[in-house]
Amino acid sequence: MRLARLRVFDSIPVERYWDHAKNKAIFDRVADKCYLPTNRLLLDLIREHGGRFKVAFSLSGTFVEQANRFRPEVMDSFRELARTGCVEFLEETYYHSLAGLWEDQSEYREQIREHRELMKRELSAEPRIFRNTELIYDNRIAGTIESLGYDAMMTEGTEKILGWRSPNYVYRPARAGSKLKVLLKNYRLSDDVAFRFSTGPSWPEWPLTADKYASWLSQAEGASVNLFMDYETFGEHNWPESGIFDFLRHLPRFALAHPHVSFVTPSEVVQHNEPVGEIEVPFAISWADTERDVSAWLHNEMQHLCFNELREMAPLVREANDPALTHAWRLLQTSDHLYYCTTKHMGDQDIHTYFSPYDSPYQAFVNYQNAIRDLRAKLLARTGGKALH
Amino acid sequence: MKVAMIGWEFPPFLAGGLGVHCLELTLQLAKLGVEIDFYMPRVAAEGDLRVADAHRHLNIIEVEAEPIASPYGGTRKRGYDAAFNDAVAQYNARLAREFRSHDADLIHAHDWITAPAALHLRGVTGKPLVWTCHSTEWDRSAGFYPQSWIMDVERRVSREADAVISVSRYTGHELARLYGADRSRLVPVHNGVDFAKFSTAAERDYGAVRRRVLFLSRVSRQKGPMHFMEMARRVLRSRRDVEFVVAGKGEMLGEMVRFAAHEGIARNVTFAGYVPEDRLPEVYRQSDVYVLPSVSEPFGISVLEAMTSGLPTIVSKTTGVGENLAHVLKTDYWDADEMADLVLSLLDHRVLRETLGRNGALEVRKFTWAACGRKTKDVYEGVLGRGRPARGYAS
Numbered sequence: 025m026r027l028a029r030l031r032v033f034d035s036i037p038v039e040r041y042w043d044h045a046k047n048k049a050i051f052d053r054v055a056d057k058c059y060l061p062t063n064r065l066l067l068d069l070i071r072e073h074g075g076r077f078k079v080a081f082s083l084s085g086t087f088v089e090q091a092n093r094f095r096p097e098v099m100d101s102f103r104e105l106a107r108t109g110c111v112e113f114l115e116e117t118y119y120h121s122l123a124g125l126w127e128d129q130s131e132y133r134e135q136i137r138e139h140r141e142l143m144k145r146e147l148s149a150e151p152r153i154f155r156n157t158e159l160i161y162d163n164r165i166a167g168t169i170e171s172l173g174y175d176a177m178m179t180e181g182t183e184k185i186l187g188w189r190s191p192n193y194v195y196r197p198a199r200a201g202s203k204l205k206v207l208l209k210n211y212r213l214s215d216d217v218a219f220r221f222s223t224g225p226s227w228p229e230w231p232l233t234a235d236k237y238a239s240w241l242s243q244a245e246g247a248s249v250n251l252f253m254d255y256e257t258f259g260e261h262n263w264p265e266s267g268i269f270d271f272l273r274h275l276p277r278f279a280l281a282h283p284h285v286s287f288v289t290p291s292e293v294v295q296h297n298e299p300v301g302e303i304e305v306p307f308a309i310s311w312a313d314t315e316r317d318v319s320a321w322l323h324n325e326m327q328h329l330c331f332n333e334l335r336e337m338a339p340l341v342r343e344a345n346d347p348a349l350t351h352a353w354r355l356l357q358t359s360d361h362l363y364y365c366t367t368k369h370m371g372d373q374d375i376h377t378y379f380s381p382y383d384s385p386y387q388a389f390v391n392y393q394n395a396i397r398d399l400r401a402k403l404l405a406r407t408g409g410k411a412l413h
Numbered sequence: 414m415k416v417a418m419i420g421w422e423f424p425p426f427l428a429g430g431l432g433v434h435c436l437e438l439t440l441q442l443a444k445l446g447v448e449i450d451f452y453m454p455r456v457a458a459e460g461d462l463r464v465a466d467a468h469r470h471l472n473i474i475e476v477e478a479e480p481i482a483s484p485y486g487g488t489r490k491r492g493y494d495a496a497f498n499d500a501v502a503q504y505n506a507r508l509a510r511e512f513r514s515h516d517a518d519l520i521h522a523h524d525w526i527t528a529p530a531a532l533h534l535r536g537v538t539g540k541p542l543v544w545t546c547h548s549t550e551w552d553r554s555a556g557f558y559p560q561s562w563i564m565d566v567e568r569r570v571s572r573e574a575d576a577v578i579s580v581s582r583y584t585g586h587e588l589a590r591l592y593g594a595d596r597s598r599l600v601p602v603h604n605g606v607d608f609a610k611f612s613t614a615a616e617r618d619y620g621a622v623r624r625r626v627l628f629l630s631r632v633s634r635q636k637g638p639m640h641f642m643e644m645a646r647r648v649l650r651s652r653r654d655v656e657f658v659v660a661g662k663g664e665m666l667g668e669m670v671r672f673a674a675h676e677g678i679a680r681n682v683t684f685a686g687y688v689p690e691d692r693l694p695e696v697y698r699q700s701d702v703y704v705l706p707s708v709s710e711p712f713g714i715s716v717l718e719a720m721t722s723g724l725p726t727i728v729s730k731t732t733g734v735g736e737n738l739a740h741v742l743k744t745d746y747w748d749a750d751e752m753a754d755l756v757l758s759l760l761d762h763r764v765l766r767e768t769l770g771r772n773g774a775l776e777v778r779k780f781t782w783a784a785c786g787r788k789t790k791d792v793y794e795g796v797l798g799r800g801r802p803a804r805g806y807a808s
Contacts, residue, residue: 325764367740367772386742386769390758393765 041352041395046381048094055095058259063101065269069276070110077276078110078287081255082155085118085142086358099146106147112289115139115151115174121357122321124156124165125308126335132168135354153177153290157359159209159252160318162308166197170204176294178252180311181208185303192246196299205294206303209252209311213240218253222266234271238278242285247297250290252311313368321362326389330362333396337403344406352399356392364388414793415448417514417540418471419527423453425467430714431523431547434580434604436468441786443470447793450514452476452527454504476507505530509537518797519543519575521789525550525563528570541796544574545602548711549587555634555708568592575796578602578789580712581733587709600792603737605782606717612774613698617723619767624760625656627700627724629688630707630715632663637706637729639665642672642682643749644704648756649678655760660685660696697722701766702759706746707732716741720777725759725769727752737780740773 069077083102091098105111117123118138123131136154143149154169154177161179169177181191191208216237220227229236241249254261262268279285312320321327334357341353365385382388403409418439422432439449448471455475508530521543522531528544535542550563571577571594579585582601588594626645630636638659645657659669659682666684673679688696697703703719703726710732717734719726720741728735729746744751759766 324768326762326768329762329764367768383743384739386740386765387755389762389765390755393758393762394754 041398042355043381047090051090051094054256054260055091055098057263058256059091059095059098060101061269062255062258062272063098063105065272066111067101067104067108069273070105070108073276073280075110076280076287078112078289078292079105080112080114080290081105082114082116084116084120085139086120086355088142088146103147106149110289112153112291113143113147113149113151114178114290115143115154117157118142119354119357120157120359121354122157122160122318122331122359122362123357124160124168125162125318128338129164129168131338132165133172136172153207153294155179155252158320159311160308161206161310162305163197163199165308166202166204166206166305167199170197170202174204176205176207176290178207178209178250178290179305180309180316181210181250182309182316184309184316185305189301190246192244192249193300194247194293194297195301195303198302198304205297205299207248207250207290207293210244210249211311211316213237213244213249214251214253216240217251217271218257218261221257221268221271222262231267232271234274235278237271238275238282238285241279242282248288248293250293319368320366321359324365324367326365326367326385327362330365330389330392330396333400337400340400340403340407340409344403346406349399349402349406353403356395356399361388361392365392414446414790414797415450415514415517416442416793417450417452417512417517417520417534419452419508419520419522419531421453421523421526423451423468423473430604430712433714434547435523437605437607437782438786438789439468439471441782442790445786445790447790448472450474450517452508452512474511474513476504476511501526502529505533509533512538519793521545521793522570522574523547525566525570528566532570532573541575542573543576543578543792543796544570545578545580546571546584546588546711547580549584549591551587551591552584552709552711553633553635555637557634564591574598576600576792578792580604582736583731583733584711587711600788602785602788602792603734603780604712604714604717605780605785606714606721606777607782608721608778611694611697611718611721613694613722617698617770619763619770622701622760622763622766623656623699624654625658625700626702626704626756626760627658627660627696627719628704629658629660629693629696629719630705632659632661632666632669634665635708635710636663637708637746638663638669639672640706640746640749640752641704642669642676644706644752644756645673645682646676646678647749647753649681651753651757652760653681655681655756657682658685658696658700659683660688662687693718694722697724700724702727702756704752704756705729705732706744706752708746710734717777717780720770720773723770723774725766726773727755734780738773738776740769740776742769 066079088099106113115136116139117132117135119135121135123135126132143151152175154174156165156177159178159180166177191210195206195208196202197204197206216232221232223230258268258272276287308318309316310318322331334353337353341350364382365388367385382391420435422429422435424432424436439451442449450472452474453476455477512534517540519541520531520534522528523545524547531542531544549567550559571588571592575598577588577594577599579588579599579601581603585599585601588599589596628638628641632638648655670684673682697719703724705713705716706729707713708731710729712733713728716726716728716732727742727744730743731746735741735743742755744755
């Protein structure tokens with residue numbers, strides 16, 4: 025069973041970009057409600073089941089930066105998890121950004137390289153498997169990841185690319201000669217925990233008990249059932265009162281009681297399984313919203329404007345060659361900023377607006393633009409260019 | 414069903430928000446088969462055009478009254494002088510005498526100005542009373558020396574009416590908070606807007622920006638005019654190529670003019686004066702942003718008018734209509750910095766103007782007079798179903 029991945033954390037720009045006090049308050053809250061208790065629980069479970077329970081994480085660079093700044097003990101607990109030998113860490117872009125969607129993939133590669141160095145430095149880890157921001161994937165991204173030498177990458181097991189096929193098998197990109205393996209998230213089973221766990225009586229399967237869920241897992245067919253979700257599922261999106269921690273505590277026991285069920289890391293799946301088919305993804309997919317494409321970040325013109333402006337700043341950033349400005353430019357690329365500008369229907373917005381500091385997507389846009397504009401002005405000042413207004 | 418409605422304004426005379434509401438509401442109620450006797454003061458002298466001649470869907474009964482300006486509009490100084498108070502008392506007294514809708518099932522009164530007569534008539538006839546609050550004395554005064562005797566009237570009627578309709582949940586909360594009105598009898602019913610008249614969103618070219626920011630409202634303290642001026646001053650510190658238009662008249666106009674002159678921004682502020690009904694759509698069409706920083710606004714029909722025309726809008730958080738709108742920008746009424754930031758961003762980014770403007774124009778479609786009429790009739794049904802007995806003229 026594969027679990028968790030860490031969602032990138034919000035950096036919130038106000039007049040001077042990041043509101044450190046607010047970031048700290050949020051990080052503290054989530055650390056106390058989720059990261060620390062869940063890590064502790066996972067450590068207990070790993071010890072309790074003598075190596076038969078395994079877990080994988082994807083931590084963004086911005087998450088690690090904030091952990092180190094605000095609550096170093098969170099990183100310590102991840103290191104303790106790493107030492108158990110039952111935990112795998114994945115690669116993603118340092119900034120949880122959408123650079124993978126740029127035609128020029130060089131910035132994307134840079135951000136991945138930064139993440140690689142971070143994993144080595146902080147966790148002595150060398151990830152072999154990549155998962156892109158919000159599981160965004162298309163043919164071009166697959167090509168880049170393969171060329172960087174990763175064994176496999178993950179994305180969403182949507183019918184759009186699978187058709188009738190099951191996400192519980194390993195696939196490969198449709199490009200001739202591709203050796204990359206692709207693992208697909210089983211969204212039904214993942215979302216049962218991540219989204220539906222606290223629904224209440226309106227969901228026929230509520231309450232979801234560990235034994236019931238374990239029996240569902242045991243009935244699944246294929247090489248592996250890939251369960252990915254935001255780590256905040258445990259304690260934040262689902263409060264302790266919902267029973268989510270009890271669920272997690274008892275799940276391994278019930279699952280392992282079925283003789284043919286075992287927990288594996290992504291690398292183990294990749295090592296022991298060959299692709300059964302190809303996936304052709306010319307237009308990017310993701311795990312977000314019902315559409316499972318990139319509309320969550322790029323459906324309206326306000327989002328397009330911000331996305332394009334940041335992308336077009338790349339030559340200016342390179343020319344200015346200022347580490348602080350480059351870092352700020354990259355932090356502004358974190359997908360959350362675009363997400364706050366969405367004007368789609370309310371349902372899917374609820375998860376992210378829980379963390380949104382803005383009252384409306386319009387105010388999010390205004391704020392985001394203020395930061396972008398300010399950054400551009402600073403870059404122009406550095407390079408002596410003319411103001412574009 | 415027959416309703417004896419007691420009002421004050423009715424188009425074409427003294428057509429402020431209350432008058433528009435009464436016209437639209439009665440049109441909808443008539444469509445739903447409700448017979449209406451509508452009482453209002455006779456404001457025209459003998460021989461002049463009679464209001465009753467202009468409308469066929471209801472029976473207008475004009476009650477003798479001294480010609481007085483409406484407390485809701487005009488440049489009249491705020492502060493009810495003795496003559497005005499006398500006129501209101503006189504209207505209410507004459508109403509009580511001239512009431513002849515004995516076959517009506519209930520009485521529906523609007524605002525404080527008709528409340529004394531309405532309560533008296535309820536006591537005398539035993540008919541249930543529905544009272545609509547369009548604004549409170551607290552709103553109108555912006556908390557600045559509210560007249561306590563008017564608040565007393567509002568307190569009494571909001572507690573004693575069989576049902577109280579407020580034009581927003583916000584106003585409903587105010588009634589409960591200020592007057593201890595019984596929440597179980599409070600029903601918020603939103604106003605509507607004349608879409609056909611104001612709908613120019615399709616023709617609007619968001620790329621062609623005039624950099625014009627509009628304040629269109631009665632120029633009274635309630636509407637936050639000085640906060641608009643503060644915001645203008647801050648915007649103009651950043652860019653001088655913005656025009657602020659103040660369209661309307663009221664007792665705070667002079668202060669706005671003096672501020673503009675004193676702060677050296679007079680060249681960027683146009684005082685357009687009162688805009689007649691037929692010219693309103695044009696004014697909205699020619700502007701880029703609409704700002705209404707009301708200190709306390711029970712509803713804000715002008716917001717709907719502006720948004721229907723596709724105009725991106727900023728309202729205060731204490732504006733009733735905002736409670737049911739997502740595609741509008743909301744700030745604290747006093748936060749000139751925030752308003753200025755939003756205005757600058759709107760003027761700079763076509764995508765923001767267009768996204769907000771087009772989505773807003775679609776969103777306001779839910780504010781229909783038909784819905785207002787239906788919900789009002791529902792309140793009537795509710796009150797009649799309960800069959801309250803006459804309470805008598807209790808003190």
